Amino acid sequence: xxxxxxxxxxxxxxxxxxxxxxxxxxxxxxxxxxxxxxxxxxxxxxxxxxxxxxxxxxxxxxxxxxxxxxxxxxxxxxxxxxxxxxxxxxxxxxxxxxxxxxxxxxxxxxxxxxxxxxxxxxxxxxxxxxxxxxxxxxxxxxxxxxxxxxxxxxxxxxxxxxxxxxxxxxxxxxxxxxxxxxxxxxxxxxxxxxxxxxxxxxxxxxxxxxxxxxxxxxxxxxxxxxxxxxxxxxxxxxxxxxxxxxxxxxxxxxxxxxxxxxxxxxxxxxxxxxxxxxxxxxxxxxxxxxxxxxxxxxxxxxxxxxxxxxxxxxxxxxxxxxxxxxxxxxxxxxxxxxxxxxxxxxxxxxxxxxxxxxxxxxxxxxxxxxxxxxxxxxxxxxxxxxxxxxxxxxxxxxxxxxxxxxxxxxxxxxxxxxxxxxxxxxxxxxxxxxxxxxxxxxxxxxxxxxxxxxxxxxxxxxx
Amino acid sequence: xxxxxxxxxxxxxxxxxxxxxxxxxxxxxxxxxxxxxxxxxxxxxxxxxxxxxxxxxxxxxxxxxxxxxxxxxxxxxxxxxxxxxxxxxxxxxxxxxx
Numbered sequence: 001x002x003x004x005x006x007x008x009x010x011x012x013x014x015x016x017x018x019x020x021x022x023x024x025x026x027x028x029x030x031x032x033x034x035x036x037x038x039x040x041x042x043x044x045x046x047x048x049x050x051x052x053x054x055x056x057x058x059x060x061x062x063x064x065x066x067x068x069x070x071x072x073x074x075x076x077x078x079x080x081x082x083x084x085x086x087x088x089x090x091x092x093x094x095x096x097x098x099x100x101x102x103x104x105x106x107x108x109x110x111x112x113x114x115x116x117x118x119x120x121x122x123x124x125x126x127x128x129x130x131x132x133x134x135x136x137x138x139x140x141x142x143x144x145x146x147x148x149x150x151x152x153x154x155x156x157x158x159x160x161x162x163x164x165x166x167x168x169x170x171x172x173x174x175x176x177x178x179x180x181x182x183x184x185x186x187x188x189x190x191x192x193x194x195x196x197x198x199x200x201x202x203x204x205x206x207x208x209x210x211x212x213x214x215x216x217x218x219x220x221x222x223x224x225x226x227x228x229x230x231x232x233x234x235x236x237x238x239x240x241x242x243x244x245x246x247x248x249x250x251x252x253x254x255x256x257x258x259x260x261x262x263x264x265x266x267x268x269x270x271x272x273x274x275x276x277x278x279x280x281x282x283x284x285x286x287x288x289x290x291x292x293x294x295x296x297x298x299x300x301x302x303x304x305x306x307x308x309x310x311x312x313x314x315x316x317x318x319x320x321x322x323x324x325x326x327x328x329x330x331x332x333x334x335x336x337x338x339x340x341x342x343x344x345x346x347x348x349x350x351x352x353x354x355x356x357x358x359x360x361x362x363x364x365x366x367x368x369x370x371x372x373x374x375x376x377x378x379x380x381x382x383x384x385x386x387x388x389x390x391x392x393x394x395x396x397x398x399x400x401x402x403x404x405x406x407x408x409x410x411x412x413x414x415x416x417x418x419x420x421x422x423x424x425x426x427x428x429x430x431x432x433x434x435x436x437x438x439x440x441x442x443x444x445x446x447x448x449x450x451x452x453x454x455x456x457x458x459x460x461x462x463x
Numbered sequence: 464x465x466x467x468x469x470x471x472x473x474x475x476x477x478x479x480x481x482x483x484x485x486x487x488x489x490x491x492x493x494x495x496x497x498x499x500x501x502x503x504x505x506x507x508x509x510x511x512x513x514x515x516x517x518x519x520x521x522x523x524x525x526x527x528x529x530x531x532x533x534x535x536x537x538x539x540x541x542x543x544x545x546x547x548x549x550x551x552x553x554x555x556x557x558x559x560x561x
Contacts, residue, residue, distance in 0.1 A: 007489045007547040009496020011540070014485030018478060018539050025474040025535070026528045033470060033527070059527025086466035088526065089519055 060088035100148035106175040113140040121151035136167040154204035182211035190267040221295040233261040239270035253372040254286035256358030273324030280322040286375035303332035307382040347387035351460035367413035399452035412436025478535040482542020490550040
């Protein structure tokens with residue numbers, strides 16, 4: 001032992017090459033060692049959820065900077081790196097991600113893009129929501145969300161459901177503030193607003209709708225009367241099958257000459273009183289020589305040419321009154337230039353043609369003219385205006401059903417009602433005589449319903 | 464430690480061999496060794512460095528280099544001790560009995 005002590009005094013010369021070895025070892029091994037430790041530390045954190053993770057290694061000391069989503073996760077991350085073999089110590093620069101209070105997340109849609117903003121609870125949620133936003137379809141997605149703690153439970157489910165609703169919007173914004181949902185904007189399609197309201201009932205437990213200001217796109221119904229093609233084209237929406245059938249039937253009754261082209265689609269979201277407003281509006285359109293009817297939500301716009309001045313006045317003043325409460329009428333009615341006068345023979349021919357195509361209709365058993373006949377009457381009046389010198393007999397006829405005296409009286413009253421209508425339209429009363437013939441002048445057999453219908457008529461006879 | 468050993472075992476082996484060679488030579492080398500005073504001073508320095516390494520007082524790369532140096536130095540000393548002892552054994556066996 002003593003020898004060892006004595007010899008050790010002579011060991012110092014070897015220190016010089018040892019120092020050289022040490023310098024070379026330090027020079028060559030430092031960087032590979034650091035790279036290896038960085039790689040092992042990264043691998044150790046593979047299953048730990050962290051944001052903004054940065055690992056830097058100096059010698060055997062690892063500096064770990066990251067945002068953790070819970071205190072346990074933060075401590076676990078540091079412990080994982082400390083457990084990596086070769087790591088001497090860990091400089092802990094981790095912190096918890098900031099807590100958002102209230103926790104706000106929103107998705108805004110415009111024509112070009114869906115913009116996500118606010119806070120997401122975890123990178124995985126952020127990724128999932130971004131994916132869902134891309135699935136909204138046809139638009140660019142801008143993700144401006146930050147990560148934050150403090151999300152309510154089942155946040156992902158709620159946000160995914162809301163993103164689904166964003167797909168039903170043309171433009172608008174969906175905001176989730178803690179567990180309260182607010183929506184604004186315009187639905188993409190008719191019925192979209194109702195679909196969104198229905199879907200919101202499936203929000204996860206604890207979530208509630210604070211504001212739902214989603215507006216429906218205007219509910220449009222259009223009718224165009226084309227005098228050249230002799231058609232009435234119906235386009236746009238109707239609320240259901242029944243209203244659809246009723247409107248097409250009403251159009252068929254009111255437009256006695258035109259073919260009804262039905263391009264209507266059924267959709268929910270119609271304003272209340274839709275049918276009650278559209279039917280009289282179609283009646284007004286039937287009185288125009290050419291015209292367009294546009295019903296947009298509760299606004300009815302009717303433009304076109306009336307056949308004579310009084311008709312234009314009646315339409316302008318009268319139609320709005322027939323509408324249900326809350327409906328607006330915007331008439332843009334002009335008057336068609338008067339047609340050239342014709343002599344009495346041509347006039348008679350025109351009357352016969354018109355009345356051959358349609359009959360003036362009355363309430364059953366009464367002398368009240370039904371509104372559907374307004375278009376026909378306007379044409380009869382226009383014709384009467386073309387032969388201002390001719391005197392006209394308005395003759396009423398019935399079928400043989402019922403009491404003879406009653407039929408006689410009814411035919412007189414009906415003829416008189418038509419004469420009154422004409423006078424009210426501005427024609428001189430002295431040009432018309434109303435005569436009732438009862439069932440005495442049938443033009444068809446009274447043994448069939450069809451024959452009876454032909455016999456119930458009003459004729460215009462130029463004298 | 465096991466990790467570090469696997470990482471630069473070549474340098475550690477070189478230190479041991481260097482120590483062994485130095486120990487082998489030192490037994491038969493003539494001349495004065497390090498004075499007692501200097502030996503104490505050096506021991507104190509090494510003890511201080513070991514203390515600093517164990518306390519992890521030196522940060523980053525310098526800390527790593529310190530650890531590396533001390534390990535190499537320790538193995539050098541071991542090599543020296545083994546070399547010296549072995550040379551002494553060889554010398555004493557081959558020398559004629561006094």
